[in-house]
Amino acid sequence: MSVEITNVRYGSTPKTHETIVRYKWRNPSSGAVGDHDKPSMVRFLDEEKGEAHVGSGPSQVPVGVWHPSTGSPYLRTYADGKWTNNLLALDEF
Numbered sequence: 456m457s458v459e460i461t462n463v464r465y466g467s468t469p470k471t472h473e474t475i476v477r478y479k480w481r482n483p484s485s486g487a488v489g490d491h492d493k494p495s496m497v498r499f500l501d502e503e504k505g506e507a508h509v510g511s512g513p514s515q516v517p518v519g520v521w522h523p524s525t526g527s528p529y530l531r532t533y534a535d536g537k538w539t540n541n542l543l544a545l546d547e548f
Contacts, residue, residue, distance in 0.1 A: 457506040462548040509541040
């Protein structure tokens with residue numbers, strides 16, 4: 456399954472990838488919508504081999520899991536061979 460992440464919720468400030476606690480998503484194929492906490496989205500991408508992206512059409516950017524040397528994994532976008540910050544540009548919910 457592939458989902459488009461449309462909104463994010465932060466658990467604290469500053470607003471960084473690490474402080475995002477929930478992701479709102481929609482499935483473009485089925486129209487289903489939902490939201491998941493950070494551990495669930497990491498598991499969806501890492502273990503369940505799901506796919507996620509931000510944006511649509513030519514501006515679509517894939518989402519991957521970043522595994523820092525210390526701390527818990529979190530989601531980031533990956534474009535043009537480098538990790539980017541597209542998730543931080545999404546509206547909050």
